[in-house]
Amino acid sequence: MSSRVFSVLLLFAIALAGKALLAAEPTAAELEHFEKRVRPILVSRCYDCHSEESVESNLRVDSLAGLLRGGKRGAAIVPGKPEKSLMIFAINHATQLDMPPKTKLPVAEIAALTRWVKMGAPWPNAKPLTTAPALVEADEIEITAKDLQFWSFHPPTTTQLPSVRRQEWPRNAIDHFVLAKLEAAGLQPAPAASRTVWLRRVTYDLIGLPPTVDEMNRFLQDTSPAAVQRVVDALLSSPAYGERWGRRWLDVARYADSNGLDENLAYANAFHYRDYVVDSFNEDKPYSHFVLEQLAGDLMTDQDSLSSAGERITATGFLSLGAKMLAEDDPVKMQMDIIDEQVDTIGKAFMGLSIGCARCHNHKFDPISMTDYYGLAGIFKSTRTMENFKVVARWQERPVESSRSLQDREQREQQVSEAETEIAHLRREAAKTQQQQSRQRVGDYLMATRQLKQFVQWLPNHTTYGNQPELLASQPTLMLEAEQYQRGNVLKDKSTYGKSIGVLVNRGELPNFVEYDIELPAEGWYQLEVRYAAETARPTKLFVDGQLIRTDLAGGITGSWQPDTQTWSVAAVIELSAGKHLLRLEHPQFFPHIDKLLLVRLTTSRAAENKSDSTTLLNFSNMISLEAETFHRGNVVRLSNGYGVGIGVIAGPGGANWVEMDFQVPQDGTYYLAVRYAAAEARPTQLKINGQLVNGSLTDEVTGSWYPDTQKWVWEGSYQLTRGKVTLRLDRAGPIPHIDRFCFIPVNSRRSVDQPLVGPSSLAAGFVDQWQTYLEKQSAGQDEVFGPWFAAIDGRDYQPASPLATQINKRLVGKKAPESLAQWANCYQQLFALAETQWQQASGSKQQVSRLEDAVLEACRQVLYDPQGPFMIRPGLDYGLPAESQQRLVQLRTTIDELKKVATKAPMAMAVSDAEPEDLQIHLRGSHISLGRKVPRRFLQVISGRDQPAIGDKQSGRLQLARWLVSEDHPLTARVIVNRIWQGHFGTGLVRSPDNFGRLGQLPTHPQLLDYLALHLKRNQWSLKTLHRQIVLSATYRMSSRDNRQAALVDPDNKLYWRVNRRRLEAEAIRDAVLVVGGSLDRRMGGSELMTENRKYVTSTANVNPVVYQNKRRSIYLPVVRSALFEMFQVFDFSDPSVLNGKRQTTTIAPQALFMMNSKVVVDECQSMARNLLSASELNDKQRIQRAFQMVYTRSASELEISESLGYMDRYQKALEAQEIDTSELRQRSWQSLCHALIVASEFIYLE
Incomplete structure (x- = not known):
């Protein structure tokens, strides 16, 4: 047998031998069975590797004593108990250990060996075994005086402030400890940073965002001694503080919105924990309570906690967030792996100890035994984290709301039910009446x-010929190059936006117009198509022979202004005579980038068919066409790629969706409504016109998929519209379908009116x-x-x-x-x-x-x-209501709308609960198959000693564990969090291994300061804001990052803090800062942006990237998908969300610069920043440059920088003059380039 494999196999055998004794005398039949059936198998199958000549893994099977003694991992058999014998497991290939390793034994041989062990393992002339096999490794360790003397295992002690020579330098106690160390090394602190450098540093450190220009000016104008204090208080009071420091804690909590590993399922309710963390930091919740709630919030009472029951349950999501092997086919192993992850995370997060190293053996470096490990593991074995351990397993989620809110919700749901019942009755009776009348x-x-x-057949976009050459070849056509107009006031760009094709661009004269003289060989119905590119909507008027045909030609969004997003779109279907005609395009400002126009004469059969019944032909001249992505208000997002490629659509994030569009109605009347959308599942929405609910089941069809090729026009009824401004609104409790376009067509827009058009x-x-x-x-x-x-x-x-x-x-x-x-x-x-x-x-x-x-x-x-x-009546369909019932229906639906805004189901959060209390047996070598003695649930002996009070058999022990962690004499909890806060302000901790305070970790550089801050935290009710305030107001924090050659020689790693380290911003701060300077940051707090349904697969960024990463919210609210992180997060060293990480790496790699130069996020915000600067009409160009530097760097530009900036933009514009770009566009692009140059500079992403 393989030594490697069988050495692992025997992991399962230790202690299974227990105290089993051999039968005194085997019978003759038993010995015959052994000699004829068992010994030949051992000789032929096992002796090669496990006999006197070859003893792999210290196991011999050529004697009974050898089998009972076992190898490196213990006994191979337990006489009389084949179900507990590792050898029987192995030959059945029942675990990951298979013996023989290559080929499973025949069924008859397995049966013979199993029967032999069940007999008691009779062996001729074998001596009875009267003692149990000795364990290979002890599960206990002796805690020595040396162990107890290690710095992190004894409680913090109070010391006097060190005396220093430079009495004027310290501003608080922190400075005494730092300066004393510096003076002892013959060093001096760096000079103080400038006020603007300190302001930028403290603002980023406390809220993760840059200071605004107004905030900078106010601070510089406030020269009072309390100015700094006021800034700090304002920052700590800002909701952005909780977002900034909550995100840092989420690294420790290994937060993610998906499971990762083998089954990357959506943690769609994980965001509740994230929001709890943000709120806790903003409330300045005592850190001791923060710890208690995350480990045992569900076991606390209102008297124990400052939080509601729902918040406390949500907090226990900390224990549930880890990555899990959900398809592990061994349920016991799955559970023990989850428990191991919990124990390891708790050890590192709160104590800075790698307790997980004691799962398989006593810790090699720290005084942590297997007994310690399984004492803690028993607490989490007594905790319910999972609903089940099937393949694929389900994690537990719990409702999180107070009893009062539960009563309120049930009352609201009852009111909704009553209103819906009345609506159903109204509709049922109306349907019967309508049925009778309709017959x-x-x-x-x-x-x-x-x-x-x-109507649907003749709607625009039913067939586009421009990008289908095989169809185009069979149709009479007229192709027009847009730039070959007869009259107009726009430029012809063939080098940038029109490279290799030629497009129309603005010259500066308004309004834009072009005219084309055309001649058609035959009369007929013609489809007019236009090929264009547009990053934003620029709907254009179309006139034919002086008659206004369309007001929204080329009004969609194709993705960009560049040639590679040029897209064909149907503009109109019009009847034209043979001969000459005049086409005119007009826009009050700037055209989209139009490349071509195409007229396609529709087939003779179709034209004849429709002419034969003139009462049905519709004229789209008066149609109101609305591109959905040009909406004015709402929480939906625009998609120009992926699901929206070539057309532009709107789609919704998770949670309730709403969108509003304003449009002008030319005249009173009844209008048909058609909606073009794609849907892989039915997503009915509510349609409101001017605030009145007029359709409760709009867009309720399934078109086939979410992609553009299944976009479908759907008839959605007709509605009375009044002349003037009208607001269309869609509402849905969940995501909306992918909507491309709305069309309102007046009922009287027919070619002939010999009969009323019934609709x-x-x-x-x-x-x-x-x-x-x-x-x-x-x-x-x-x-x-x-x-x-x-x-x-x-x-x-x-x-x-x-x-x-x-x-x-x-x-x-x-x-x-x-x-x-x-x-x-x-x-x-x-x-x-x-x-x-x-x-x-x-x-x-x-x-x-x-x-x-x-x-x-x-x-x-x-x-x-x-x-x-x-005329059948189908449940759920609306067959119309009589006028007398309409008002009551509106009242009922309005009531339901209001109630449903709050009458949602109780939110579910990932959370744990107590299970049946259970002490664990030690898992020898970490294997759940090879079990040792049972150990009681308890805490680390090195801190609490060997004799600890029993936890009891009525509770898991989580609450006791949490209280132990925040007890007054616990040596680690306060030190660890103080060190994390210090690291957040200085880039390095007083202990530079923030997750390891054991012997393999680094020693504290300032142990007395660490103890002082830990005790200071406890004395101030564990207030983290108080700790922040003391740190950022210190002279140590106010130092500059100025280099000092002598100090660098003495202390090259700056462990003594002779200056403040220059630090790069984290990925989130960089992205958020870009959005701030671009004026686009969405400051909404809380909620989820994950598009994937709970427990569904999130296998790649394709599931979230097309929608979610285009929003403008703070980075903390972007989904964190394990194994598929947002590109910017990966490039700028975002923490691996699968494991606890108290200190991110800081790398400098080429993709970072490339991202800042080419990322759409950065480019878009530079464009927005330039637009905002140019719109500030009260500023001249020098002042705009000054404003740009203040926005980006929190400082004023020097005269040289202003001069160089002006020169740069002048050279930039001259370089583009030959491309015939219109003046306004040229100016916009030069300012955008300057803004981009400022943002890509290292000064933007580094803190001095």
């Missing part, structure tokens, strides 16, 4: 279905939909009732296929054949109305009837009353 209006429904079919304004929309489905199904066969209708649509003669069909056709035609679809519809209406009237008379009589005697009318009646027919 008299079959002809109206036939016309409506016909018109709506063509959902007068008919029930639900029945219209059902008629469409019904007729599509009937058209596939020889329908006797509607055969004449289908023939009229197709423009062919009708040939009845049955006697009944002949009779129906004869009754419809009457004396004079209908000449139009409208007349045909009228004939159907009269026939069906007669059938309905006669049926009502017949069914209302005393005589029971089941059918009408007239076969034609009976055929009509069957259509009217078909349970699956066009």
Whole structure:
């Protein structure tokens, strides 16, 4: 056998031998079984590696004593107990250890060995074993006086402030300790930093954001002694403080929004813990309470804590956030791995000790034994972290709300239920009434279905020919290069935005216009398409022969202004005569970057088909078209890539979504609404017009996927609009579908009005939909009732296929054949109305009837009353309400809206709870299969001694553990957090290994100062804000980063703090600062931006990146996806969220510079910053440069820097003059380049 494999195998055997004794005398049958069946297997299968000639892993199987003694990991068999014998596990390949390693033994041999062990392992002439095998390693250690004397294992002690020679330098106690060390080394502290350097440093350190120009000016103007104090107090009072320091704690808490590892599932409710942390720092919650709540908040009472029950439960998410192997097929191993991660994290986070190293053996360096480890592990074995340990396992989540809020929520839910019940009753009764009335209006429904079919067919974007050469080749076309206009006032760019293609750009004259003279060879219906690029929406007016056709041509967003995002879009479908025409494009300011225009004459068959029924042709001249991504207000996001590539769509983050758009209505009237969207699942939204709910189930269809190729126009009814400004609003409790466009088309926008256009304004929309489905199904066969209708649509003669069909056709035609679809519809209406009237008379009589005697009318009646027919009533569909019920419906829906804003389900948070209390057996070599003695739940002996009070069998011990950690005499907890805070301000801790205060960690550089601060923290009720205040007001913190050659020789690592280290900002601070100077930072707090549903797979950045990382919120609120971090986070050394990390690396690599130069985030904010500077009309260019330096560096620019900046922009503009870029664009781009140059400089991302 393999030495390596079998040495691991025997891990499971220690202690399983227990005190088993050999049977006194084996029987003859037992010895025969051994000699004939067992010994040959051992000889042939095992002797090569485990006999006298070869003893791998110290195991011999050529004697019973050898098997009982075992190898490096203990006994191989337990006589009489095959279920506890490691050898039996191994030969069954039942663990990760397989013996023999390559091929499993035959079933018969496994059975023989198992039977032998169950017999008691009879072996000829073997001596009885009367003692248990000795354990290879002890699980206890002796705590020595040397152990107890190690600096971190005895409590902090009070010392007098050291005396110093420079009495004027110290500002508080911190400075005495630092200066004393410096003077002892013959060094002096660096000079004080300038006021602006200190302000920038303290602002970033406390809130993670740069000071504003106003804040800088106020501070510089305040020369009073209390000015510094006022700044610090304001910063500590800012909500941004909790975001900054909460993010630092999240590194320690290994926070993430997904599991990572084998099953990267979404932790969609982890954000509650993150928000709890931010709130705790902002409230200045005593750190002792912070510790208690994270370990045992669910076990605390209102008397024990300052927080609500829900907050305390949420806090225990600290224990649940770790990465887990959720598909581990050994449930016991999975649980023990989770417990190990919890023990290891708690040890490092609160005590700075690597307790996890004692899982398999006593700690090699620190006085921590396996008994210590499993004493703590028992506490978490008695804690429920997981709902189950199946494949794939589920972590536990708990509702988090107070009893009072629970009562309020239940009351609100009851009110919602009552209102919804009343609405259902109103709709049900209305549907019955509408059903009765509609049976008299079959002809109206036939016309409506016909018109709506063509309505959708003729909507823009149904087919785009410009990017489909195979279609284009088969159509009569006219292609126009946009820059080859006959008249206009714009430039033709062929080198930058128009490189290799040529586009229109602004010259500076407003409004922009171009005109094209065209000549068409034939009359017909033409589709006008335009190819353009746009980073922001610039809807353009289209005139044909002086008539305004569209107001929103090329009004979408393609992704950028660059050639690679040029996209074809359908602009209009218009009827044109043969001969000359004039096309004119006009924009009040700047065109999008238009490359080409295309006119495609639609096929003769389609044009003829639509001309044959002039009452149905729609003219889009008066259409109100709204690109969804040009919305004015809302919490949705714009997508120009991925799901929105080529068109631009809006999509929603997790949680409630809302969006508002304002638009102008040219005249009062009824308007059809069509919405173009993509949806892989039904996501119905509420539509409100001017605040009134008019449709509760907009966008409720499934189109196939979320991608652009499944975007679909969907008819959404018709609505009364009044002239002037109108606000459209969508609301949904969850994410909305991916919406591209809204179109409102006035009812009277037809080519001919010989008959009223019947639409959902007068008919029930639900029945219209059902008629469409019904007729599509009937058209596939020889329908006797509607055969004449289908023939009229197709423009062919009708040939009845049955006697009944002949009779129906004869009754419809009457004396004079209908000449139009409208007349045909009228004939159907009269026939069906007669059938309905006669049926009502017949069914209302005393005589029971089941059918009408007239076969034609009976055929009509069957259509009217078909349970699956066009007039069936389906639950959940809106069939319209009578006017008297409309007002009540609005009231009820408004009530529901208001209630649902707060009447959500109790929020669920990742959290733990107590399970059945259980003491653990020691796992020999860390294996749950090889068990040693049971140890009671307890704490570290090196701190609390060997004799500790029993935890008891009614609780896990988490609350006792938490209280022990924050007890007055605990030597580590206060020191560890003080060191973390110090490190956050100076870049290095007083102990430079913040997660290791053991022997492998570094010794404190200022042990007396560390003890002083730890005791100071406790004396001030564990207030972290008080600790921050003392540090940042010290002279030590106020030092500059000025170099000193002598000091650098004596103390090259600056362990004595003779100056303040120059530090690079963290990834989050860099991104947030970029958003601040660009004026785009969204300061909303809390909530989740994770798009993936809870417990669903988050396998890559593709699940979150297209939407979430385009928002402008602080970086702490961006999803942290394990194994798929945001690119900027990776580049700038974001902490690995799978493990606790108290100190991030700081690297300097080329991708950092490349990111700052090329990242869309940075480029966009530089553009925004330049735009904001130029819009400040009260400033001249020198003042704008001064303002830019103050925004970016928190300092004023020197005269030289101003001169160089002006010169740079002048050279930049001259370099671009040859490209014929319009003046305003040139100025904007030169300022953007200057802003970019300032931001990419190292001064921006470093603190002096």
